[in-house]
Amino acid sequence: MPRVGAPVVQTRDLTVQYPRVRALDALSVGVPAGVTGIVGVNGAGKSTLIKVLLGLLAPTAGEARVLDMDTRTHGAAIRAVVGYMPEHDALPPDVSAAEFVLHMAQVSGLPRTDARERTADVLRHVGLAEERHRPIGGYSTGMRQRVKLAQAIVHDPRLVLLDEPTNGLDPRSRDDMLDLISRIGHDFGISVIVTSHLLGELERTADHVVVIDSGRLLRASATTDLTQTTGTVLVEVLGPSGSDRRVGQALLDRGIQAAPDGDRIRVRIDDPRALDVVRDVVTDLGLGLVRVQEIHHTLEEVFEATGGAR
Numbered sequence: 001m002p003r004v005g006a007p008v009v010q011t012r013d014l015t016v017q018y019p020r021v022r023a024l025d026a027l028s029v030g031v032p033a034g035v036t037g038i039v040g041v042n043g044a045g046k047s048t049l050i051k052v053l054l055g056l057l058a059p060t061a062g063e064a065r066v067l068d069m070d071t072r073t074h075g076a077a078i079r080a081v082v083g084y085m086p087e088h089d090a091l092p093p094d095v096s097a098a099e100f101v102l103h104m105a106q107v108s109g110l111p112r113t114d115a116r117e118r119t120a121d122v123l124r125h126v127g128l129a130e131e132r133h134r135p136i137g138g139y140s141t142g143m144r145q146r147v148k149l150a151q152a153i154v155h156d157p158r159l160v161l162l163d164e165p166t167n168g169l170d171p172r173s174r175d176d177m178l179d180l181i182s183r184i185g186h187d188f189g190i191s192v193i194v195t196s197h198l199l200g201e202l203e204r205t206a207d208h209v210v211v212i213d214s215g216r217l218l219r220a221s222a223t224t225d226l227t228q229t230t231g232t233v234l235v236e237v238l239g240p241s242g243s244d245r246r247v248g249q250a251l252l253d254r255g256i257q258a259a260p261d262g263d264r265i266r267v268r269i270d271d272p273r274a275l276d277v278v279r280d281v282v283t284d285l286g287l288g289l290v291r292v293q294e295i296h297h298t299l300e301e302v303f304e305a306t307g308g309a310r
């Protein structure tokens with residue numbers, strides 16, 4: 001049993017050398033419990049890392065531990081408590097989601113009655129309750145992704161590894177999938193490691209982000225640390241037309257940087273007292289203060305600024 005607060009995954013100098021490519025290059029990273037995004041361009045080494053974590057691929061050098069178990073020696077024990085959603089699917093077209101997920105539950109070792117119960121539960125959680133008896137061959141890409149997700153969590157794993165679960169999805173299905181991943185991580189108490197080649201999409205979902213590039217660690221931190229405030233706020237006021245310009249001018253007169261942004265005012269807050277000045281100015285002008293919204297960096301901006309991958 002791992003210690004409370006212990007990382008769910010820990011790698012040390014993890015290296016995987018294929019004949020022509022070094023897919024992972026001395027990667028040392030700890031992944032805490034919660035939802036963690038592993039981000040990197042295609043070929044960065046994400047799928048290779050997942051194969052190592054499942055104990056399916058032995059490292060060339062270094063080590064990886066999952067739930068405090070060595071992937072070289074404890075592959076089977078790791079796979080018993082870890083779920084896996086592969087990037088590509090090989091789902092049987094003539095079988096229904098209910099039959100397929102039930103089969104996978106039994107393969108994971110659940111007795112038939114428990115397997116039936118869990119199958120019904122997870123298919124409901126992923127939103128496939130109604131279609132569960134239809135053959136998978138007639139499913140949309142989004143539904144197929146949800147079948148893969150259901151089989152990954154049916155045995156109630158402690159950790160689930162999701163390889164590019166949003167690949168091939170339209171924006172709406174992608175948002176649905178990200179919401180589902182967030183629920184699995186935050187409501188069901190299953191730690192999630194989810195890979196993506198898009199930084200932006202994990203911003204809402206992941207508590208932590210690990211960025212890899214050419215098999216090396218570029219950055220690992222809490223998402224909120226990465227997207228820390230920009231020191232700028234957007235101010236929205238209520239009043240006759242032109243009120244925003246009057247507020248902007250009054251702030252400039254008081255030595256505070258302000259510029260129009262649509263019908264709002266973008267204000268630089270170098271000192272917390274500047275917020276009091278914003279309130280005073282709006283009141284002095286007899287206007288209403290509707291909203292002061294902090295602007296955070298997006299993950300994309302952070303990595304563009306640091307010259308990292310996106």
Ligand SMILES: Nc1ncnc2c1ncn2[C@@H]1O[C@H](COP(=O)(O)OP(=O)(O)OP(=O)(O)O)[C@@H](O)[C@H]1O
Nearest residue numbers: 018019021023040041042043044045046047048049
């Ligand atoms: N079985 C293999 N044999 C040889 N080279 C491989 C093998 N699997 C992956 N590679 C190479 O290792 C590098 C990392 O691949 P990997 O699939 O881990 O990256 P990825 O970040 O998951 O990318 P993608 O999202 O495209 O799958 C790539 O250059 C890839 O071509």
